[in-house]
């Protein structure tokens with residue numbers, strides 16, 4: 001990995017590895033998950049499949065923790081290309097804690113802006129994600145949106161999200177000065193982003209294009225605890241690792257103005273963190 005990728009990750013909180021996986025590999029994974037989704041329900045599905053629902057996200061709900069029962073997901077989660085990039089970005093090999101598949105069919109809602117470590121509670125350090133596009137992703141079908149540099153902010157206090165646009169119901173406020181930017185990607189490109197980076201996505205406004213993504217969540221090597229849902233953590237050779245359980249709640253940052261500049265003050269408290277994102 002080039003020095004400039006690490007510099008960009010340190011500066012912006014994210015970097016895209018273009019073509020890290022081949023288009024054909026991405027195509028095979030796309031077909032694999034469509035077959036799985038159409039043929040049933042699985043242990044960690046977050047909501048059930050309702051084939052006749054008007055809500056596209058009920059017809060194609062996202063899958064989670066597939067690596068616990070699907071060999072193809074486990075192989076991808078621990079793939080040496082992902083491992084090597086993460087190790088170069090973080091300076092040490094991380095631990096894998098979650099896999100997810102977002103189908104995001106035409107007409108479906110996006111996910112409001114959030115920070116992953118609000119959910120994972122990896123401490124000390126944070127978490128990091130590898131988000132691989134399985135379809136071309138752009139503004140029309142709801143590509144990822146990221147707020148460059150927001151990985152340096154603490155975990156912010158959440159507020160209610162607009163659930164007409166987002167399938168999750170909480171979000172974080174972002175001052176006008178820090179607008180989210182779209183990350184356009186092709187199948188096989190992987191977006192790596194820090195656990196405090198504010199990110200999300202808009203609805204898929206197309207009539208006929210899915211925006212599927214395969215996602216791995218990892219925690220930094222120095223982490224000694226993570227929220228219960230993410231246990232067991234795996235070393236990148238696949239062996240499980242014992243960590244402590246992080247509790248919900250805790251301090252959170254609120255925006256305040258200092259000399260006319262938005263600044264985060266740790267004046268808030270989260271009652272309880274949600275189980276998972």
Ligand SMILES: O=C(O)CCC(=O)C(=O)O
Nearest residue numbers: 102111116200201213215
């Ligand atoms: O794919 C999306 O729309 C959002 C994904 C996300 O927020 C995540 O992977 O943490």
